[in-house]
Amino acid sequence: MSALILALVAGGVVGLALGALGGGGSVLAVPALIYLLGFSPAAATTASLIIVTATSATALYAHAWDGNVVWKTGALFAAAGVVPAFLAGAAAEHLPAAVLTAAFAVIAALAAVRMLRPSHAEPPERIRPATAAGAGAGLGAVTGFLGVGGGFLAVPALVGALGLRMKQAVGTSLLVITVNSLAALTARAGADGDLRWEVIAPFTGAAILGAWDGKRLAAKITGASLQRIFAFVLLGVAALMLADVIVRS
Template sequence: MSALVLALFAGAVVGLALGALGGGGSVLAVPALIYLLGFTPAAATTASLIIVTSTSASSLYSHATSGNVRWKTGALFAAAGILPAVAAAALSARLPGQLLTAAFAAVAVLAALRMLKSPTHENEVRPVSPVRAAGAGAGLGAVTGFLGVGGGFLAVPALVGVLGLRMRVAVGTSLLVITVNSLAALTVRTGSAAPVDWAVVAPFTGAAILAAWDGKRLAAAIKGPTLQRIFAVVLLCVAAFMLTDAVH
């Protein structure tokens, strides 16, 4: 199968994840770029940030028009993570790839277990504490920079479990957080990153952007707790695969 077809297929899956779940883009894009398209881990990390930043920004507009973005909470959450993301991205460049892969898998498992343990009902809304939002945002930013991912697979559980947002609002708000954090991490990585293979990255990104709009419609048709369970199962599967690869 040609690289173009694989890029289009993988991009569609990543876009559906971002549009429907508000996360999972990088956690799916990085393995796809490495294992399907032959990228090195370093090149895959940079490429995935380009793909996820572009797709998240496009999907954010779609969710915003439906009123599913909590702008003040998302901005505070994202702003608190910028400096930690930059610092962690610089640190991660000095560590071995196997260690980062294992850490990536472990964090994904923890996020998935939290989503399975604490499903949020559509009518459950709690007041958002600025202090908790800033603290959670800083922690997410550090993990985003360290692991080289957009952070949506952690942002959604944090927005749901820590800040008490409804699932659909958490999905939309997480896209704002992903866009900001991905741009911050990408800024650090572009200076020392390998050249981007645009022949693969461009069609991958285009397919992801188009599929994200279908993902948003899918999210509107599925109940919040069901979305959480789908998200958790996807995370567990990807984490198991990457952890197995890291220890071999």
């Protein structure tokens, strides 16, 4: 199968998950770029940031159109993650491939577990700024380090720490993901690496279209069912990546 077809299929799946769930789908971008399209781990995380930034911005527009984005809250949450995202993005370029791959596998597994055990926490009686700032900073660092959006972390944090309803949290998480991904991408500007735009461009285009379909899919299928499907996919991806690190070490 040609690289173009693989990029289109993988991009569509990533966008579908991102548009439907507000997170989780971007975690699939890095392994797809590494194992299906032959990117190095460092180049894959940078390419993933490009894809995630464009796709999240598109999905953000769709959710904002429906009034599901709390702009002030999202901006404050995102602001806490900008510096960590920038610093982590710069540091990731200098780490060994095995370290990046293993760290990514762990994050993918955590994302899967989080999706299999969705939060049912009630909104807090009092919002804690320190908790929100810490969550925003941690999310920014994960985004910059591994090239993932981190919506699987942002959504429960926005519900639990800031008291947003679930639909608002999903839409607002896309604002946070867009800002953090852009900050991390800025840190990697000019870095060496074969980004192969002939693959990234169609991957991104398919992801953007998939994000619109994902938003429509979310209206027809329960969120819990979608989360379970993607969670099991992520568990399989995490296992394969850890096995790859062990074999190569």
